[in-house]
Amino acid sequence: MKSxxxxxxxxxxxxxxxxxxxxxxxKQKGIKVxxxxxxxxxxxxxxxxxxxxxxxxxxxxxxxxxxETIARIRKQSAxxxxxxxxxxxxxxxxxxxxKAGARGYVTKNSLPSVLVQxxxxxxxxxxxxxxxxxxxxxxxxxxxxxTALEELTSREFEIFNMILDAKSVSEIADTLCVTQKTISNxxxxxxxxxxxxxxxxxxxxxxxxxxFKPLNLVPxx
Numbered sequence: 001m002k003s004x005x006x007x008x009x010x011x012x013x014x015x016x017x018x019x020x021x022x023x024x025x026x027k028q029k030g031i032k033v034x035x036x037x038x039x040x041x042x043x044x045x046x047x048x049x050x051x052x053x054x055x056x057x058x059x060x061x062x063x064x065x066x067x068e069t070i071a072r073i074r075k076q077s078a079x080x081x082x083x084x085x086x087x088x089x090x091x092x093x094x095x096x097x098x099k100a101g102a103r104g105y106v107t108k109n110s111l112p113s114v115l116v117q118x119x120x121x122x123x124x125x126x127x128x129x130x131x132x133x134x135x136x137x138x139x140x141x142x143x144x145x146x147t148a149l150e151e152l153t154s155r156e157f158e159i160f161n162m163i164l165d166a167k168s169v170s171e172i173a174d175t176l177c178v179t180q181k182t183i184s185n186x187x188x189x190x191x192x193x194x195x196x197x198x199x200x201x202x203x204x205x206x207x208x209x210x211x212f213k214p215l216n217l218v219p220x221x
Contacts, residue, residue, distance in 0.1 A: 005030050005031060005032040006030055006031050006032070006053045006054055006119060006120065006123045007032055007034045007050075007052045007053045007054070008025065008031060008032065008033045008034065008052055008053070008054050008055075008056055008119065009033075009034065009035050009036070009037065009043065009046055009047060009050065009052040009054070009055045009056070010022055010025070010033050010035070010036045010037070010056050011036070011037045011038075011040075011042075011043040011055060011056065011057040011058060011061070011066075011069075012036075012038070012057075012058040012061075012085075013038045013039065013058065013060065013061050013062055014038075015038065018036050018038070021056075021085075021115075022036065024112060025115075025116070025119075028116050030120070031116070031119060031120075034050060034052060035050055035052065038061075038062075039061055039062050039063050039064070040061045040062075040063055040064035040065065040066065040068060040069035040072070041063055041064060043055065043057065043061075043069055043073070044064075044069060044072055044073055044076070047073050047076065047077075047080070048076060051077075053081060053123050054081045054082070054083055054119055054122055054123050055073065055080065055081070055082045055083070056083050056085050056115075056119065057069065057070065057082060057083070057084055057085065057102075058084075058085060058086055058087075059084060059086045059088055059093060059097065060086070060087070060088075063175050064158075064175060064176065065158050065161060065162070066084065066086070066097070067093075067096050067097055067100050067154050067157060067158045067161075068100075068154070068155065068158040068176065070082055070084075070097060070100040070101050070102050070154070071100040071101055071154045071155065073101070074100065074101030080101070081103050081122045081123055081125070082101060082102045082103060082104075082122070083102065083103065083104040083105070083106065083118055083119060083122045083128065084097045084102050084104065084105045084106070085106050085107075085108065085115060086105070086106075086107060086108065087107065087108045087109075088107070089107050089109070089132060089133065089136065090136070090209075090210055090211050091133065091136040091137045091139075092149045092150075092157075092209065092211055093105075093211070094129070094133050094136075094137060095137070095149075095150060096152070096154055096157040097154075098127075099153075099154050100154035103122045103125075103126070103127055103128065104118050104121065104122045104126075104127060104128030104129060105128075105129055105130065105133050106118045106128065106129070106130040106133070107130050107132055107133055109130075109132065110130040110131070110132070114130050114131075118130070148193060148194050148195060149194070149209060149211075151193045152190065152193060152194075155176075155186070156186060156189065156190050156193070158176075159172060159176075159183065159186050159187070159190065160190050160202075160206075161211075162175070163187065163190075163199070163202065164202075164203065164206055164211075169183045169184055169187070190202070
């Protein structure tokens with residue numbers, strides 16, 4: 001009896017990147033990409049429509065970010081299998097993605113075969129981590145400073161990243177479909193959990209934890 005292919009929803013905001021990975025994945029035995037999305041909103045809508053076996057998702061998306069989208073899809077379906085495929089190598093992103101409902105995390109520095117195996121593993125209900133993330137998570141457990149970040153909920157971590165991206169309270173509220181008061185309260189809670197009093201201290205904390213790099217810190221080419 002012929003086994004059914006794993007159906008995949010591919011989510012990435014770059015069309016060229018999606019095309020490349022779609023072309024690659026469709027050459028793999030037992031995997032079929034049935035839809036693509038370029039934003040969290042589109043991913044959520046398509047997931048409800050087509051119910052793929054696995055959602056392969058980037059975290060850097062316009063509007064609602066990847067972690068917020070993962071949590072939203074997870075709320076829609078408790079059995080959904082989601083795999084993050086991201087350039088972010090910081091273990092905090094992996095922890096927050098898994099906390100939100102992802103079953104795996106593979107970095108874009110990984111070999112293509114790692115992504116393929118991760119799709120099969122996640123589809124089978126296993127946890128899948130690329131080697132670099134698994135190693136980073138092991139090291140992260142030895143670092144006391146990361147404990148504060150782990151205290152953030154997935155929604156708080158998403159808002160934290162939007163704040164670092166210079167989004168205003170009104171912009172964040174509109175994107176997440178909540179009130180500005182809710183965002184302001186969450187902003188206060190984030191600072192309290194991270195032990196910071198001002199947004200400048202919040203940015204310094206993010207730089208220290210290697211989850212934010214201002215343009216003026218990037219070496220000139």
